[in-house]
Amino acid sequence: MVPLYHGPLIEIRLEPSGQEYTISRDLLCTESPVFSAMFKSEFRESQEQTVTLQEEAGIISTQGVEALIQWLYLRVINFDIDDNSNHISAAIELARLADKYGIIIEIESYLAEDIKRVICTAPWEKNYWLTTQHLVSGTLLPRDHPVRRTLAAACVQGYLEGKTHKFAQEAAEQPNFGADLLREVRLVLSAPNGPVGQISFRDPIDNKPIYLGKD
Numbered sequence: 470m471v472p473l474y475h476g477p478l479i480e481i482r483l484e485p486s487g488q489e490y491t492i493s494r495d496l497l498c499t500e501s502p503v504f505s506a507m508f509k510s511e512f513r514e515s516q517e518q519t520v521t522l523q524e525e526a527g528i529i530s531t532q533g534v535e536a537l538i539q540w541l542y543l544r545v546i547n548f549d550i551d552d553n554s555n556h557i558s559a560a561i562e563l564a565r566l567a568d569k570y571g572i573i574i575e576i577e578s579y580l581a582e583d584i585k586r587v588i589c590t591a592p593w594e595k596n597y598w599l600t601t602q603h604l605v606s607g608t609l610l611p612r613d614h615p616v617r618r619t620l621a622a623a624c625v626q627g628y629l630e631g632k633t634h635k636f637a638q639e640a641a642e643q644p645n646f647g648a649d650l651l652r653e654v655r656l657v658l659s660a661p662n663g664p665v666g667q668i669s670f671r672d673p674i675d676n677k678p679i680y681l682g683k684d
Contacts, residue, residue: 480519488531503570527606533566553587553598560584561606564616581615588623595623595674596635608645621649622673
């Protein structure tokens with residue numbers, strides 16, 4: 470349970486939109502070593518009790534900051550986005566925002582599970598809702614970040630089941646994604662299962678068995 474924080478409040482201002490948010494300074498600084506350094510030092514932010522963040526595509530937006538504040542206070546996130554691909558985009562953006570400011574406790578695994586939940590609604594392969602931009606953005610997270618690994622894991626089924634999979638070009642042209650994908654493939658193939666003579670693996674997203682060559 471997240472404790473209730475009182476005491477001093479600070480302002481987060483986004484530019485160029487001009488959107489402003491008020492949040493408990495103690496809550497923000499407890500969760501983020503980066504903001505703690507800003508507000509508990511001789512920096513200008515400490516004097517003015519205001520920080521200005523420049524909006525940046527794929528990392529800092531009003532949607533992302535609002536979701537982050539929601540997480541800090543409630544430990545849950547409701548993106549309220551119907552489109553599944555856009556939902557995944559929002560989750561990746563929040564993961565990058567949280568990582569940028571050192572907010573990593575619990576939120577990394579929470580977002581990875583949220584993305585898995587969306588992925589599992591796909592009518593066909595697990596990578597159905599994914600886009601090239603998702604994969605590229607994911608590789609900008611730390612190598613072992615749960616969200617980055619989830620995005621690669623979602624492509625394992627397609628990679629193993631067909632000669633030409635949805636992200637074959639990305640795997641060849643994006644070295645970081647290609648390495649991530651091969652890592653996840655190696656992990657699932659290191660634990661084969663199923664009938665003798667039948668090549669199979671457990672999907673890393675939902676843990677269900679997949680049988681290669683099965684009609």
